[in-house]
Amino acid sequence: MEKALVLGASGGIGYALVRELNNRGVNVVAFARGKEKLHSLYQHESRITIFSGDALVEKEVLEAANGVDVIFHAVSFPYQDWDKKHPLCMETLVRVAKIQQAKIALVDNIYAYGRHTKLEISEDAKKEPHTKKGKIRLAMEQTLKRNNVPYLIVHMPDLYGPNAESTILHETLKNVVQNKSANFVGDLKVAREFIFTFDGAKAMVELASRKDTYNQSWNIPSAHPITGEEIIEILRKELGYKKSIRIVSNKMIFFLGMFQPFMREMVEMMYLTKEPVILSGKKYEEKIGTLPWTTYSDGIKKTINWMNEKV
Secondary structure (H helix, E strand, C coil): CCEEEEECCCCHHHHHHHHHHHHCCCEEEEEECCHHHHHHHHCCCCCEEEEECCCCCHHHHHHHCCCCCEEEECCCCCHHHHHHHHHHHHHHHHHHHHHHCCEEEEEECCHHHCCCCCCCECCCCCCCCCCHHHHHHHHHHHHHHHCCCCEEEEECCEEECCCCCCCHHHHHHHHHHCCCCEEEECCCCCCECEEEHHHHHHHHHHHHCCCCCCCEEEECCCCCCECHHHHHHHHHHHHCCCCCEEEECHHHHHHHCCCCHHHHHHHHHHHHHCCCCCECCHHHHHHCCCCCCCCHHHHHHHHHHHHHHHC
């Protein structure tokens, strides 16, 4: 892989992918709508080309994809726009990849797996999503599989890390940085997965750099599941945070959903805070090697430091 295009380069995982590709000596086109944000992130990097454009406009994506080997799909849309924008974006990307003879690497979440009772979910687990957003993510995978384009589907749990602002854990950390009372979404006693974006990016770029990994799904788990109580303990012990933390429950999300479109769409995904999907990384470890794992203590401190620098 000599040249790559990252769609959604101004987001959390997109930022980590651009950084990992650049560190490996790959020429990168960083694509997103916000030109100012792209410049603030990448203007001092000689191997990173900034391209401001709309991932729904085929002409712009096609121009950005000129000469690339792999297109990384890390585009995020507001929940309320998923049903209209995600299918259109995927169809656009497939057409561009065919024209440019490029491969597609899709950053995916865990929604398509639906409810599962297994302790750890492997890539061959049956996908029967029961939520609207889970069905949309599954349809995106199916679009890739039925088209004659080499693809990677990479499932990751909830993200956190530098520049990862549209995440559940960021909802907590943004107030910690300001030394204000913070919110934590979900049950404090339920262990869930949060993956440090730079770990996810390292694993994904490694997969994208190989020839025998395509036309498959891959799970990239976090270091280990962690409870809200354990996260709060890290904030208290490692960062000296002393303010109160409010628990955002299902009922609160449901109430807020009456007034806010995003919260209304979030209601159906709250089952994951009580019935988390935990990913198995066995396939990656057997075929690729050791997964990159940053401890939560180190990952949270690195995220907080990055946020402090931006304040």
